[in-house]
Amino acid sequence: MAxxxxxxxxxxxxxxxxxxxxxIVVGVGLFRAPPVVAANVPNxxxxxxxxxxxxLVAIVGGLCYAELGAAFPSVGGEYRYLQRAFGRPLAxxxxxxxxxxxxxxxxxxxxxxxxxxxxxxxxxGEGGPAIHAALAVAALTALNLAGRAGAVGLQxxxxxxxxxALVVVVPLVAAGVxxxxxxxxxxxxxxxxxxxxxxLGLAMVFVLLTYGGWNEAAYLGEDxxxxxxxxxxxxxxxxxxxxAVYLIVNLAFLSVLGLDGLRAAEAVGADLMRxxxxxxxxVGLSLAVCVAALSTLNATIFTGARTSYALGRDVRALRWxxxxxxxxxxxxxxxxxxxxxxxxLIGFGATARDGFQAMVDYTASTFWAFMLLIGASLxxxxxxxxxxxxxxxxxxxPLTPIAFxxxxxWLLWSSIAYTGLGALLGVAxxxxxxxxxxxxxxxxxx
Numbered sequence: 001m002a003x004x005x006x007x008x009x010x011x012x013x014x015x016x017x018x019x020x021x022x023x024i025v026v027g028v029g030l031f032r033a034p035p036v037v038a039a040n041v042p043n044x045x046x047x048x049x050x051x052x053x054x055x056l057v058a059i060v061g062g063l064c065y066a067e068l069g070a071a072f073p074s075v076g077g078e079y080r081y082l083q084r085a086f087g088r089p090l091a092x093x094x095x096x097x098x099x100x101x102x103x104x105x106x107x108x109x110x111x112x113x114x115x116x117x118x119x120x121x122x123x124x125g126e127g128g129p130a131i132h133a134a135l136a137v138a139a140l141t142a143l144n145l146a147g148r149a150g151a152v153g154l155q156x157x158x159x160x161x162x163x164x165a166l167v168v169v170v171p172l173v174a175a176g177v178x179x180x181x182x183x184x185x186x187x188x189x190x191x192x193x194x195x196x197x198x199x200l201g202l203a204m205v206f207v208l209l210t211y212g213g214w215n216e217a218a219y220l221g222e223d224x225x226x227x228x229x230x231x232x233x234x235x236x237x238x239x240x241x242x243x244a245v246y247l248i249v250n251l252a253f254l255s256v257l258g259l260d261g262l263r264a265a266e267a268v269g270a271d272l273m274r275x276x277x278x279x280x281x282x283v284g285l286s287l288a289v290c291v292a293a294l295s296t297l298n299a300t301i302f303t304g305a306r307t308s309y310a311l312g313r314d315v316r317a318l319r320w321x322x323x324x325x326x327x328x329x330x331x332x333x334x335x336x337x338x339x340x341x342x343x344x345l346i347g348f349g350a351t352a353r354d355g356f357q358a359m360v361d362y363t364a365s366t367f368w369a370f371m372l373l374i375g376a377s378l379x380x381x382x383x384x385x386x387x388x389x390x391x392x393x394x395x396x397x398p399l400t401p402i403a404f405x406x407x408x409x410w411l412l413w414s415s416i417a418y419t420g421l422g423a424l425l426g427v428a429x430x431x432x433x434x435x436x437x438x439x440x441x442x443x444x445x446x
Contacts, residue, residue, distance in 0.1 A: 017220050017234035018241075019155050024213030024299040025058075025242045031289050032113060033206040034253055038262035040203035044254055047262075050200070051250050054207035055243030058214055061371070061404045062239045063394045064378045066232035069218050070392040071381075073227035075331075076310025077218030077303075078374050085377035085384065088314070092440045094373075095311040096433030097366050101426050103304040104338060105363035106213075108345040110300060111137050112359060114293030117286045130350035134343055140298045141339040144305075148329035151302050155295065201414035208411060209360065210246070213296070214239050215371070216303040232392040305334035317439055348425075362426040364415035372408035375401050 041047045074080040079098070083091035111133035118132040125131075144151045217235045224230045253262060309331035312321025325332040349358050378394065378401045394400050416423065 016152050016155075017217060017224055017230060018238045020152070020220065020299045020302060021214055021217050021234055021238040022242060024216050024296050024303070025211060025238070026245060026292065026295070029113075029206070029210030029212070030246065030249060030292070033210045034250060034262050035264075036206045037203045038259050040200060041259075044259050046200075047254060047259060048247070048250065050203050050207050051246055052243075054204065054211045055239070055246060057208060057404070057407050058211040059236070059239050059243065060400055060407070061375070062214055062235040064375055064401050064404050065215055065218055066235045066392050067390060067394045068374075068378055068381070069231035069235070070227065070229075071388055071390045073224070073231065074310070075219060075306045076313075077220075077306065078215065078370070079307045079310050081218070081374055081377045081381070082370075085380040086373070088440055089437045090373070092311065092315065093430075093433050093437050094370050095307050096436050097370060097430050098304075098307045099311075099338065100341060100429050100433065101366045102363055102370070103300065103307070104341040104345055105359050105426070107137060107297065107300050107304065107338070107342040108133070108349055109359040109363065110293055110297045111342070111346060112349055114290055114297065117289045117293070120286055121283070121290070127350065130346055133346045133349075136294065136297055137301070137339055137342050137346065140294070140301050141335055143298070144301050144330055145332055145335055148302075151298060151330075155298055155302070201410070201417065205364065205411060205414050209364070211242070212367075213300065214242070215374075216299065219303040219306040229391065301335070301338065305331050305338045308334035308337060315436075315440055316443055361423045364426075365412060365423050366426050366430050368408050368412035368415055372405055372412060375405040375408055 037050055038047055041050055068081050069077075072080055072084065076083075079091050079095050082094050112129060114136055115129035115132035118136075119128040122132075140151075143154065214235060217231065217238070220227075220231070220234070224234070308321045309324065310322075312318045312323070312334065314322075321331075321334050321337060323331065323333045345359065345362070379398060381388070382397070
């Protein structure tokens with residue numbers, strides 16, 4: 001049996017890190033969010049502006065994370081930033097939230113999105129989506145348990161295939177329709193979007209959900225060969241590339257389907273391909289969505305367990321989570337625990353009418369609350385540790401972190417205003433972490 005290691009061994013290049021970030025960010029949200037966004041904006045210009053604004057918000061947040069990650073590289077990522085800035089109790093509550101709500105909920109979200117398309121390709125009966133989702137989580141967790149090299153190698157291939165499909169295939173189909181080489185789909189009669197002034201908030205919740213995941217680069221600090229240099233590169237260059245991909249693909253969707261066609265679409269990518277090249281194109285697009293989902297799922301599983309590992313290193317009662325398997329270069333106990341919680345959430349989602357939406361509701365408010373606190377930790381750490389080495393410094397400080405925190409506060413409000421019962425369950429699970437905080441307060445730090 002492989003010996004235990006106290007921490008990861010650096011081995012990832014900036015390219016590996018970028019592949020993981022792109023794999024997390026460019027996912028199934030791009031095929032689920034456009035109809036919701038289109039239904040909550042008044043015109044095509046506002047639709048594209050929403051996607052451009054989402055990219056800008058992500059880049060602003062990325063600039064904040066780049067400083068934190070370069071200055072304080074740690075496998076614990078955000079957990080360590082909060083611990084240094086605000087103390088152990090808040091950091092432990094975050095670790096609980098990430099393990100029980102945020103990251104495991106995100107894994108369930110992506111698994112259900114994958115399952116919706118996998119069920120069309122390989123029907124497994126009435127409970128098929130939940131079965132597909134559970135099998136995907138179990139298989140990719142097993143791959144990550146087998147070793148870091150295999151998981152990262154798969155991530156490179158999936159990310160490359162996904163970006164090529166989006167940047168090449170979708171725009172080419174749109175160009176074919178635009179120049180009359182391929183048939184254009186019939187456009188539905190104009191429909192008025194929702195009239196509430198808060199509708200833009202709902203649109204941005206889904207836009208930012210689609211951009212979500214770039215913060216996972218924070219958990220690669222001890223895996224990267226040169227975190228001081230590579231963290232900023234991984235985050236910023238990755239986000240610029242993702243924003244460009246999203247704008248190109250959404251412009252293609254808009255040019256072929258129109259705003260009203262987007263509002264009426266059930267599976268926007270499949271609708272585009274079906275209209276242009278027939279049912280075979282829709283099947284091909286469904287395969288592409290499955291690749292996107294598996295790419296996101298693999299990368300999310302890879303980074304997700306690292307917070308629980310860091311928590312296990314700090315809290316005696318949870319020390320079983322702090323094991324590191326040197327043979328596979330992974331936090332094996334934390335990966336198993338993460339899979340168990342994710343599978344339980346998939347079971348909960350299977351009882352809802354729409355598992356994907358239920359999991360979005362479950363995670364959104366908790367996620368944005370902690371993102372707000374992490375943005376604030378940059379400001380606080382500048383004051384608490386002014387002499388700490390900072391290989392990368394956030395431009396336009398303090399305006400950049402203030403703008404990021406303000407955006408997080410608005411999205412927190414929007415997620416509370418527009419989510420349903422799942423959000424209450426997420427808050428209840430977060431509150432259930434209070435005994436863990438109490439336990440930590442009773443023991444000295446390790």
